[in-house]
Amino acid sequence: AQTVTQSQPEMSVQEAETVTLSCTYDTSESDYYLFWYKQPPSRQMILVIRQEAYKQQNATENRFSVNFQKAAKSFSLKISDSQLGDAAMYFCAYRSAGRGGADGLTFGKGTHLIIQP
Amino acid sequence: NAGVMQNPRHLVRRRGQEARLRCSPMKGHSHVYWYRQLPEEGLKFMVYLQKENIIDESGMPKERFSAEFPKEGPSILRIQQVVRGDSAAYFCASSLGTDQETQYFGPGTRLLVL
Numbered sequence: 001a002q003t004v005t006q007s008q009p010e011m012s013v014q015e016a017e018t019v020t021l022s023c024t025y026d027t028s029e030s031d032y033y034l035f036w037y038k039q040p041p042s043r044q045m046i047l048v049i050r051q052e053a054y055k056q057q058n059a060t061e062n063r064f065s066v067n068f069q070k071a072a073k074s075f076s077l078k079i080s081d082s083q084l085g086d087a088a089m090y091f092c093a094y095r096s097a098g099r100g101g102a103d104g105l106t107f108g109k110g111t112h113l114i115i116q117p
Numbered sequence: 118n119a120g121v122m123q124n125p126r127h128l129v130r131r132r133g134q135e136a137r138l139r140c141s142p143m144k145g146h147s148h149v150y151w152y153r154q155l156p157e158e159g160l161k162f163m164v165y166l167q168k169e170n171i172i173d174e175s176g177m178p179k180e181r182f183s184a185e186f187p188k189e190g191p192s193i194l195r196i197q198q199v200v201r202g203d204s205a206a207y208f209c210a211s212s213l214g215t216d217q218e219t220q221y222f223g224p225g226t227r228l229l230v231l
Contacts, residue, residue, distance in 0.1 A: 004159075035219070043206060045160070045222035091159050095220075104150055104162030104176060105210075105220060 002027045004094050006108035013082050014116045020067075021077045021111045023092030031097040034068065034075045035105070040088040048090070051075065053097070079113075087115045119144065121211050121223035122191075129229045136196040136203070138226045142211030149192040150220060151184060154206040166192060167214070199230045 003026045013019035025034070036048040051059045051068050058066050063083075067076045079086055089112050093105040122141040130136050142149050148167055152160040165173040166186035177184065181199075186192040196203055206227050210220035 037222075042224070043227075044224050045208060045210075047219055047221070050219055104165055104173065105152075105160070106162065107152075107159035109159045 002029075002032075002094050002096070002106045004092050004106050004108040006090075006092055006111050008111045009109075010112040010114065012114040012116060013079075015082055015084060017082055018078060018080045019082055019113065021079075021090050021092075021113065023075045023077070023108055025073050025075065025092070025094050025106075027073070027094065027096075029096055033095045033097060034066075035093040035095070036064070036066070036075075036077045037091045037093060037107075038086075038088045039091060039110070040085075045091075049077065082115050084115050084117060087113060089113070121146075121209055121221055123209050123223035123226050125226060126224060127227045127229070129231065130199050131231050132200055133198050136199050136228055136230075138194040138196075138207050138209075138228070139191040140194070140209030140211075140223060141191040142209075143221055146211035146213055146221075148212045148214040148218075149186050150210045150212075151192075151194050152208045152210065154208060154225075156205075160208060163194075196228075199228075201230050204228055204230045 005024045032053045034051045038046045049061045063080045065078045089110045091110045092108040096103045151163040154160045162176040164177045164184045181197045183195045206225045208225045209223045212218040212220045
């Protein structure tokens with residue numbers, strides 16, 4: 001079974017600074033997808049970014065980028081120019097590929113990101 | 118294009134009652150997933166359904182919990198004889214179902230068992 005570990009229960013960053021959230025995972029599969037989801041106080045789960053394991057290029061979405069290290073099974077999220085609206089719980093998630101489209105996501109326990117004004 | 122809809126948003130039940138949680142996937146999505154989030158925890162996969170079929174229920178408790186996704190209408194997660202430990206946020210997600218598709222989440226149902 002796959003596991004996802006987020007070792008930072010809480011992180012704090014000054015507004016406009018850069019912060020990196022860490023995530024490691026354990027799997028014996030070679031093909032899979034990785035995701036970062038954001039959960040603000042409203043509790044809605046919002047997709048931030050996704051990465052296909054077969055792609056060597058790191059995914060980016062505006063101020064959000066990942067550092068995907070497949071051999072190390074590491075998938076960190078970098079948030080540049082942090083904004084107050086980035087304050088939320090951030091969850092790293094894993095999904096197997098090659099099963100006809102669908103599989104349950106395996107989530108880490110989350111990192112609570114605090115933005116200091 | 119409306120997102121994933123869940124209702125009710127909040128549900129209060131007394132021990133022993135039944136809870137029914139509903140999920141309408143995004144338009145065009147035929148795959149539905151249910152997750153449970155306990156306080157201070159990440160989401161845990163419960164069940165994956167396609168229309169009229171349960172594909173994977175490996176995360177579903179063996180007793181009292183059931184799920185369906187009928188040909189017409191929303192997906193239903195049903196919890197019979199609720200206990201205090203069932204208090205949690207229950208999230209539904211949907212996807213188109215192709216291998217590369219991302220799961221999009223609804224706003225969740227907060228269940229409180231008194």
